[in-house]
Amino acid sequence: MGKTLFDKVWDAHVVDSIENGPQILYIDKHLIHEVTSPQAFNELEERNIPIFRPNQIVATADHNTPTQNQHLPVRDELSRNQLKQLAENCDKNNITLYGLGHKYNGIVHVMAPELGITQPGMTMVCGDSHTSTHGAFGTIAFGIGTSQVAQVFASQCLLLTKPKSLRVSVNGTLKPGVLPKDVILYIISKIGTNAGTGYFCEYAGDVFENMSMEGRMTVCNMSIEMGARGGMIAPDETTFAYVKGKEFAPQGEAFEKAVAYWKTLPTDADATFDKEYTFDAEDIEPMVTYGTNPGMGIKINAKIPDLSDASFEKSLEYMDFKKGELMLNKPINYVFIGSCTNSRIEDFRVAANYIKGKQKAPNVTAWLVPGSKQVESQIEEEGLKTVFEAAGFELRQPGCSACLAMNDDKIPEGEYCVSTSNRNFEGRQGQGARTILASPLVAAATAVEGKIVDVTKALSLEEELI
């Protein structure tokens, strides 16, 4: 029987198997950040265990960093201390750190791919559930807890039970205005937030084959929101072209050799999956969420469903929405374009393209937060910054920002925020804040109109005018 992409990469990294127990999986790259690593460093230090392979670890500061005045000392004492500990731990253990202000600094899942640290066929981990992002390259990448961060520090390995296999196929052509974010929000709304638990997902079909690397990263990023530890897309010419020439990618002959191996990775035609879902691209419309988990999504012009279970009602009560009402025309005062889901250059191009020549609605506070220093420079070089500023938008410095609101970028209590991030949990963007997940296009349109609008109508209207 044939092997899946996941099988091939997994099997190439198994060091040993415990009888009736987990396997020892070798980890190629370990990404760390300030929030989930300090206790792991402490653990090793207390037990007098050295870091086994420091040159396979890369650190960045992202979760707990300000997005303004990064050249100044961080004001919050606890955050400053956490960043200082990361710097000291990396220094002590010879680990490369791209700290605040460094030209390679950024959200861990944005900076690693753009530097070529992420490569097809690798195993990668990070103490962050959105590590699934890197699966866009045909990489086994998943989030781990801090105890596991310590395990990888100590041995460059993890003890894991091989997950089951799941394939989600989307075939056909996406309609105009439907972005990768809509595709993944649609999938999660159909299969639920725990359909992927215990599985590793492969995304297949025309839609993903025709998607850019940025789009594939958006999709794989949210695999965890349907419970899957990770999501993968088979590496192809799009992948190779993206990786080629990147700072830490193999160069010259080594690159050609790597490509030859990467070409062997896609799932064999006769391989089977434990579970499969198939969707039609034509059924997907721009999406928004109305509840407090990412599975509570609907088409932007649809009505909130009428269900009667306690958790559903609790969720609507928190959001202050009613069953059966439309999301369209809801006034919105906050818009956030950023996070490891949607803060890459392509996301800002989409937003700028819509915003150009328009003005931000006066009631809206809009934060545009690039995923990395490199994206920040690109925004400037491509002239997008001028577009944003002319329209009244605020472009901030890179970081996780209002996605999890660990820093000062918090949405006030009771306010709605149309956000390109990945989680609409209660209080995720600030205590009492209400998050509506959407694509960068929907977010940009919301900021311009000051309310939720049917972006497909707005787009076709623009075409008519041209």
Added chain:
Amino acid sequence: MEKFTTLHSTAIPLEIENIDTDQIIPARFLKATDKQGFGDNAFRDWRFDKQGNINEAFALNNPKYHGSILVAGDNFGCGSSREHAAWALAGYGFKVIVSSFFADIFKGNALNNGLLPLQVSEGFLKDLFEVIKTNPETVLTVNLEAQTLTVDGSNLQTDFDIDPYKKTCMINGYDDIDYLLSKKEQIEAFELSR
């Protein structure tokens, strides 16, 4: 890691589905660099309002309910990988979480901290909620060796699954680092073979 064999305790019912780790420990409390004190902020925004007033309606604040077993709705621990959620629950005093479904990363984090994620059927969970709500002094017995959960004074009992390796670790208080370090030579040989 603390050893776990058996536990007799009353339980607190938290009849909410999809409890994510942002609710268990909100992100603003993740700035610490050690594992201490997270219990004080477990379920912070459900236990208290923004002004710090106690939310009387929340199960953990209900004086009727107490104990070191939390019984929670389906898909417990989804969302962020933050192990701080396991530290917060253990710090609050829980030793067992019962649910009909656990998110993967949370489950692993709990096991790595001696906190037992005990999965039961949806039907059993429903019965359990009823029994606890009817009589909050109901004692549950968790026997890890036998892999059973029993409701004392009733015929409600269920078996539960646990990875045999993880079971041994919990009973003996071992962690994965000890095991992985014992395999160092093999790991080095693997590196050379690639």
